Amino acid sequence: MSSAGNHSIHRLLDEAFGGVSMTPEVQDLKEEIRGNLAARVDELADGGMEGHAAAAQAMDELGDIRELVGEVAGPGPQAGASAPAAALDFRSLHRVRPKPAYVVGVVIASIVIAAGLLFMVLGATGVLPLPIGPVIGLAGLASTGAAWIVGDTLAHETTTNYPVSKDRAGGYFFATLLGVYGLAIGGLVALGALPVWVVVFAALGVVAAIVLFAFLGATQTNRKKAWVREAAREYQGQDRFSQDPVAAARFGIYSAVIWIVAFGLFAGLGFMVGFGISWLALLAGLAVHMVVLARMLFPSGGPGAGAGTAGKVPHS
Amino acid sequence: MVKNPDISPQHTEPFAADLLRGHTDTIVLGVLRDAESYGFEIYKTIRDATGGAYEIKEATLYATYRRLVKDGLVEASWGDETQGGRRKYYRITDAGRAVYQQNVQHWTATANIINKLLNVKGGTP
Numbered sequence: 001m002s003s004a005g006n007h008s009i010h011r012l013l014d015e016a017f018g019g020v021s022m023t024p025e026v027q028d029l030k031e032e033i034r035g036n037l038a039a040r041v042d043e044l045a046d047g048g049m050e051g052h053a054a055a056a057q058a059m060d061e062l063g064d065i066r067e068l069v070g071e072v073a074g075p076g077p078q079a080g081a082s083a084p085a086a087a088l089d090f091r092s093l094h095r096v097r098p099k100p101a102y103v104v105g106v107v108i109a110s111i112v113i114a115a116g117l118l119f120m121v122l123g124a125t126g127v128l129p130l131p132i133g134p135v136i137g138l139a140g141l142a143s144t145g146a147a148w149i150v151g152d153t154l155a156h157e158t159t160t161n162y163p164v165s166k167d168r169a170g171g172y173f174f175a176t177l178l179g180v181y182g183l184a185i186g187g188l189v190a191l192g193a194l195p196v197w198v199v200v201f202a203a204l205g206v207v208a209a210i211v212l213f214a215f216l217g218a219t220q221t222n223r224k225k226a227w228v229r230e231a232a233r234e235y236q237g238q239d240r241f242s243q244d245p246v247a248a249a250r251f252g253i254y255s256a257v258i259w260i261v262a263f264g265l266f267a268g269l270g271f272m273v274g275f276g277i278s279w280l281a282l283l284a285g286l287a288v289h290m291v292v293l294a295r296m297l298f299p300s301g302g303p304g305a306g307a308g309t310a311g312k313v314p315h316s
Numbered sequence: 317m318v319k320n321p322d323i324s325p326q327h328t329e330p331f332a333a334d335l336l337r338g339h340t341d342t343i344v345l346g347v348l349r350d351a352e353s354y355g356f357e358i359y360k361t362i363r364d365a366t367g368g369a370y371e372i373k374e375a376t377l378y379a380t381y382r383r384l385v386k387d388g389l390v391e392a393s394w395g396d397e398t399q400g401g402r403r404k405y406y407r408i409t410d411a412g413r414a415v416y417q418q419n420v421q422h423w424t425a426t427a428n429i430i431n432k433l434l435n436v437k438g439g440t441p
Contacts, residue, residue, distance in 0.1 A: 036401070038401030040356055043360075095393045096394045097405070
């Protein structure tokens with residue numbers, strides 16, 4: 001699409017959605033309309049129409065979307081639903097289906113990994129009379145399969161994440177390849193199929209992979225989609241301590257009491273009975289602490305309990 | 317788009333737009349029967365199928381998609397376009413196929429009855 005037409009669509013759409021509160025559902029509709037407008041502008045451009053005019057005509061043909069937008073924005077997406085339930089609803093709303101080619105690629109890569117590993121181990125343990133060269137090759141094949149799955153998966157859009165760029169996905173591919181190949185060579189050394197000094201190469205590969213992963217991880221920007229971030233924010237807002245300062249204070253006092261008692265018991269048991277079993281006091285303290293935390297965060301019969309069990313979300 | 321100059325849809329359309337509008341859901345299901353599609357493609361298919369004589373407003377279609385998805389007759393998912401406008405694709409479900417077939421049967425039966433009733437005294441439809 002021409003950049004002029006593209007720009008005009010953005011402006012006209014922003015006008016059409018002006019003053020509407022941007023719930024994820026409205027954002028979703030806007031995104032869908034944007035994609036369809038772009039397709040129509042492309043069609044008009046093929047017919048020889050210029051950018052701005054094409055955008056204006058596409059927008060004109062769209063008809064009046066105010067009513068629709070008002071309907072979508074109106075009552076709010078899920079009034080009264082818990083944040084996890086809302087997140088699940090949004091997830092279905094924003095579902096991205098994997099491309100068939102991607103699915104086929106991952107299946108083939110999985111078969112390659114399984115076959116490569118199987119024959120590598122059979123060759124290394126002497127069950128199959130394979131020379132060491134092909135065994136190393138098989139390790140490389142399995143590693144490539146694993147790296148392919150990582151790289152190809154990252155390069156695709158998912159329901160919750162945007163795709164990473166091809167270059168970056170290539171970086172993850174290479175890092176995975178180095179790491180897995182290094183580990184596989186290390187495994188061959190451990191199985192006795194390769195001399196011990198080869199472990200230096202294995203270690204080099206793994207270290208290089210760690211460095212590369214660290215670099216990629218440190219320079220990675222946010223890939224989370226807007227609706228995912230929103231759901232996460234809402235979920236954080238739902239924890240009881242941030243909403244109920246009294247509960248938080250009570251929990252603080254309970255915690256202090258639990259640990260003072262636990263340490264007292266630890267010291268007392270240690271001096272009187274022996275330090276062999278006194279650590280059980282700390283274990284008991286931790287258990288009680290966790291139970292109290294659970295009771296405080298999810299009170300039985302409280303509003304949180306209702307929202308959690310009445311919703312359609314299983315606790316998992 | 318180029319409209320057929322013989323037909324001015326707003327005023328002298330030789331069909332009842334309201335009657336057609338009542339079948340928008342079924343029409344969309346019919347388009348999706350063969351292959352999954354995205355909004356503008358569905359719109360274009362309907363537009364081209366009637367030779368431009370009748371076109372459903374896109375704004376109406378968005379409401380239809382939402383209704384069909386809510387009723388489980390159609391599944392929506394975002395395409396994986398890496399550049400250009402992103403597209404939301406719709407795919408008919410088995411329930412959608414069943415409803416489509418049922419609606420078509422109902423329409424055929426109703427059309428037959430109405431044709432007969434309008435022809436009671438041998439008039440031409």
